[in-house]
Amino acid sequence: xxxxxxxxxxxxxxxxxxxxxxxxxxxxxxxxxxxxxxxxxxxxxxxxxxxxxxxxxxxxxxxxxxxxxxxxxxxxxxxxxxxxxxxxxxxxxxxxxxxxxxxxxxxxxxxxxxxxxxxxxxxxxxxxxxxxxxxxxxxxxxxxxxxxxxxxxxxxxxxxxxxxxxxxxxxxxxxxxxxxxxxxxxxxxxxxxxxxxxxxxxxxxxxxxxxxxxxxxxxxxxxxxxxxxxxxxxxxxxxxxxxxxxxxxxxxxxxxxxxxxxxxxxxxxxxxxxxxxxxxxxxxxxxxxxxxxxxxxxxxxxxxxxxxxxxxxxxx
Amino acid sequence: xxxxxxxxxxxxxxxxxxxxxxxxxxxxxxxxxxxxxxxxxxxxxxxxxxxxxxxxxxxxxxxxxxxxxxxxxxxxxxxxxxxxxxxxxxxxxxxxxxxxxxxxxxxxxxxxxxxxxxxxxxxxxxxxxxxxxxxxxxxxxxxxxxxxxxxxxxxxxxxxxxxxxxxxxxxxxxxxxxxxxxxxxxxxxxxxxxxxxxxxxxxxxxxxxxxxxxxxxxxxxxxxxxxxxxxxxxxxxxxxxxxxxxxxxxxxxxxxxxxxxxxxxxxxxxxxxxxxxxxxxxxxxxxxxxxxxxxxxxxxxxxxxxxxxxxxxxxxxxxxxxxxxxxxxxxxxxxxxxxxxxxxxxxxxxxxxxxxxxxxxxxxxxxxxxxxxxxxxxxxxxxxxxxxxxxxxxxxxxxxxxxxxxxxxxxxxxxxxxxxxxxxxxxxxxxxxxxxxxxxxxxxxxxxxxxxxxxxxxxxxxxxxxxxxxxxxxxxxxxxxxxxxxxxxxxxxxxxxxxxxxxxxxxxxxxxxxxxxxxxxxxxxxxxxxx
Numbered sequence: 001x002x003x004x005x006x007x008x009x010x011x012x013x014x015x016x017x018x019x020x021x022x023x024x025x026x027x028x029x030x031x032x033x034x035x036x037x038x039x040x041x042x043x044x045x046x047x048x049x050x051x052x053x054x055x056x057x058x059x060x061x062x063x064x065x066x067x068x069x070x071x072x073x074x075x076x077x078x079x080x081x082x083x084x085x086x087x088x089x090x091x092x093x094x095x096x097x098x099x100x101x102x103x104x105x106x107x108x109x110x111x112x113x114x115x116x117x118x119x120x121x122x123x124x125x126x127x128x129x130x131x132x133x134x135x136x137x138x139x140x141x142x143x144x145x146x147x148x149x150x151x152x153x154x155x156x157x158x159x160x161x162x163x164x165x166x167x168x169x170x171x172x173x174x175x176x177x178x179x180x181x182x183x184x185x186x187x188x189x190x191x192x193x194x195x196x197x198x199x200x201x202x203x204x205x206x207x208x209x210x211x212x213x214x215x216x217x218x219x220x221x222x223x224x225x226x227x228x229x230x231x232x233x234x235x236x237x238x239x240x241x242x243x244x245x246x247x248x249x250x251x252x253x254x255x256x257x258x259x260x261x262x263x264x265x266x267x268x269x270x271x272x273x274x275x276x277x278x279x280x281x282x283x284x285x286x287x288x289x290x291x292x293x294x295x296x297x298x299x300x301x302x303x304x305x306x307x308x309x310x311x312x313x314x315x316x
Numbered sequence: 317x318x319x320x321x322x323x324x325x326x327x328x329x330x331x332x333x334x335x336x337x338x339x340x341x342x343x344x345x346x347x348x349x350x351x352x353x354x355x356x357x358x359x360x361x362x363x364x365x366x367x368x369x370x371x372x373x374x375x376x377x378x379x380x381x382x383x384x385x386x387x388x389x390x391x392x393x394x395x396x397x398x399x400x401x402x403x404x405x406x407x408x409x410x411x412x413x414x415x416x417x418x419x420x421x422x423x424x425x426x427x428x429x430x431x432x433x434x435x436x437x438x439x440x441x442x443x444x445x446x447x448x449x450x451x452x453x454x455x456x457x458x459x460x461x462x463x464x465x466x467x468x469x470x471x472x473x474x475x476x477x478x479x480x481x482x483x484x485x486x487x488x489x490x491x492x493x494x495x496x497x498x499x500x501x502x503x504x505x506x507x508x509x510x511x512x513x514x515x516x517x518x519x520x521x522x523x524x525x526x527x528x529x530x531x532x533x534x535x536x537x538x539x540x541x542x543x544x545x546x547x548x549x550x551x552x553x554x555x556x557x558x559x560x561x562x563x564x565x566x567x568x569x570x571x572x573x574x575x576x577x578x579x580x581x582x583x584x585x586x587x588x589x590x591x592x593x594x595x596x597x598x599x600x601x602x603x604x605x606x607x608x609x610x611x612x613x614x615x616x617x618x619x620x621x622x623x624x625x626x627x628x629x630x631x632x633x634x635x636x637x638x639x640x641x642x643x644x645x646x647x648x649x650x651x652x653x654x655x656x657x658x659x660x661x662x663x664x665x666x667x668x669x670x671x672x673x674x675x676x677x678x679x680x681x682x683x684x685x686x687x688x689x690x691x692x693x694x695x696x697x698x699x700x701x702x703x704x705x706x707x708x709x710x711x712x713x714x715x716x717x718x719x720x721x722x723x724x725x726x727x728x729x730x731x732x733x734x735x736x737x738x739x740x741x742x743x744x745x746x747x748x749x750x751x752x753x754x755x756x757x758x759x760x761x762x763x764x765x766x767x768x769x770x771x772x773x774x775x776x777x778x779x780x781x782x783x784x785x786x787x788x789x790x791x792x793x794x795x796x797x798x799x800x801x802x803x804x805x806x807x808x809x810x811x812x813x814x815x816x817x818x819x820x821x822x823x824x825x826x827x828x829x830x831x832x833x834x835x836x837x838x839x840x841x842x843x844x845x846x847x
Contacts, residue, residue, distance in 0.1 A: 026332075027331045027332050027343065027596070027604075028332075028343065028599065028604040028607050028608055029604070029608065031599075031601070031604070032331035032596050032597040032598075032599055032604075033329040033330070033331050033597065034329060034597045035324055035325075035326065035327055035329050035330040035331075035597060036325075036327045036329055037324075037325065037327075038324065038597065040597065040598065041598060
């Protein structure tokens with residue numbers, strides 16, 4: 001036997017594998033077999049917009065999220081995106097649940113926004129996340145619900161389920177972080193705001209706080225996989241409320257305008273931004289209506305202007 | 317759309333089948349090619365607005381009855397009677413449908429200026445309901461408004477001062493019911509029809525009756541000729557109650573009957589218990605994990621803790637229909653609604669019928685399932701869950717799965733203890749038991765005292781439990797209990813077996829080696845329509 005090469009002995013073992021009785025798990029330790037003649041029901045869809053995130057609102061998940069937020073997310077954001085926060089004074093006196101409506105450039109927007117939210121909203125907020133992206137698989141859905149407290153928002157078709165779910169959570173005192181553009185910017189400029197935030201604000205009678213995130217696109221823009229550290233700025237706007245008789249579309253436009261004014265404030269200064277707003281000349285979030293190369297050119301010009309304003313050392 | 321119940325022919329691919337086993341479970345592989353399993357239907361859709369359905373039922377009564385508000389007037393005597401703790405099983409989550417109905421009735425009574433209102437738990441010879449149980453059934457608002465003034469109470473079938481004799485049927489059956497109810501201008505009876513046996517004239521003629529009256533249909537002869545209890549038109553028990561109903565009508569007792577049906581949602585669609593109402597091959601990974609964890613935990617727990625866990629379960633039943641009005645008309649519609657949820661067509665009888673008995677029966681809510689109740693649940697209730705002909709052929713074998721501990725609740729079942737020790741030690745023949753022992757137990761002053769002042773079932777109650785199973789006893793060739801305590805199983809006159817395989821081996825002595833086998837996958841409740 002010692003003369004038989006090891007390869008031959010392995011082949012022999014493989015040949016006789018069928019004779020060796022391997023222990024097999026039986027039901028219920030193994031999945032059940034289906035009896036003949038029985039049509040097993042189609043598996044119920046539990047992903048996408050149907051994913052149930054109730055568990056992420058229970059205390060074990062909330063505690064875990066707090067640990068992740070403070071122990072992982074905050075140090076990571078500090079390392080990648082040194083964040084300057086402005087406009088927090090505008091939230092003074094504001095109580096109860098609110099909707100934070102932000103522009104969207106990068107996957108980094110949510111960590112930056114979540115670590116920037118002041119208390120009491122920081123630990124009682126959920127994020128409206130794309131059902132077809134963040135809730136596509138069981139693993140991403142669970143991770144999104146746990147880490148961001150996300151709920152799935154259907155963006156490819158009109159459905160009441162997402163709105164009902166968000167309204168129910170708001171009714172329980174939860175605030176919402178939503179990106180009304182519906183997805184990350186493809187080219188660095190913004191996209192038109194959809195009516196979801198405005199609709200929920202009107203339906204639940206809670207204010208919308210416009211939020212402008214600047215600089216996250218430079219760190220991890222759409223399509224890039226490796227983050228490049230840079231500085232960011234988060235600007236909180238004054239809370240907005242629906243006006244009497246105002247439609248969700250008009251209200252959404254007003255929210256978009258408020259975020260555009262914050263963007264203007266972030267790239268210039270508050271006074272210039274106010275003057276331009278008063279004269280109706282606030283640059284739109286969506287950038288100039290021009291061919292792609294000119295839009296890209298305008299974007300780099302804006303970034304250059306912003307970068308010039310950053311002073312690492314005091315002027316002596 | 318809920319799927320209807322169906323009969324599964326067991327093949328080699330069929331996974332092991334769930335058997336309830338008291339406060340635990342068993343998974344049993346059934347022989348392929350000669351076995352079948354009767355699965356219950358999925359829960360029917362519950363009413364969206366139960367309160368609106370109740371109001372509608374009161375406004376638009378069935379049969380020869382005016383709407384409730386037209387029957388109410390100032391100065392009248394109104395008595396609201398309701399089913400006791402034995403319904404539904406398991407108890408339903410708050411608010412109990414009885415509470416909803418009673419509140420709707422009382423709203424109308426208040427609007428009509430009715431002052432003289434009594435509420436009576438129609439429990440016949442069952443134990444009295446505790447305050448907590450009454451509160452659960454009628455709700456805190458009703459309890460706090462009536463009980464402190466002595467206007468909400470349990471029926472007392474042994475209080476001669478408060479019983480009224482109303483006459484006899486042509487067959488000589490004496491009709492004696494609660495005096496307050498009999499002398500009321502209107503009885504409103506609030507039913508929960510968990511199975512087709514419930515409701516109709518049985519509500520008043522049994523629920524509010526005395527031993528003098530009950531003995532005419534709760535006896536061996538009547539029970540043997542009730543085939544089955546679940547089919548009113550083939551049940552001598554019901555025929556007797558309907559005859560008594562005629563006497564009640566003749567005596568001028570006016571009844572406004574309100575019956576309701578529940579769906580099959582016994583264990584819910586989420587949570588660890590939900591696996592119990594799923595078909596085995598549809599168990600997900602989570603279901604299997606929760607079942608394994610639940611079974612492992614239960615098997616390691618002391619019996620008291622297990623019992624406490626199970627008895628605390630409140631079923632999330634949905635109300636599927638509410639009807640009110642004249643007794644027969646209401647009962648006819650409600651029975652059809654019950655059948656719509658529970659009836660499953662089954663072709664032909666079987667040689668061996670198997671069933672896993674759960675932790676609860678009508679007489680051990682918040683109590684102990686003693687061996688006599690095991691017999692009653694298996695042979696009295698589950699065996700009788702048929703229409704047409706019994707699921708098992710005459711001379712066939714019944715295999716039940718239950719631990720059958722030699723254990724009794726000393727407060728609830730005092731006469732059961734003596735019945736088990738004294739009567740069953742002597743004989744298990746129902747007719748002989750009835751002839752030799754019933755009167756002694758029924759008229760025992762101590763049992764009577766415990767029934768009236770404590771929370772004990774009446775002294776004669778264990779006899780009735782034994783009679784419930786007498787049709788099954790006469791029909792079957794052998795009864796085997798799998799996993800039961802051997803000495804208590806033998807005391808019942810049955811054969812103990814350690815495993816289902818052992819039981820099948822024993823059964824083969826009676827029905828042969830290639831006997832056909834049918835498993836009743838119950839609960840949730842399923843009733844076989846055997847052709």
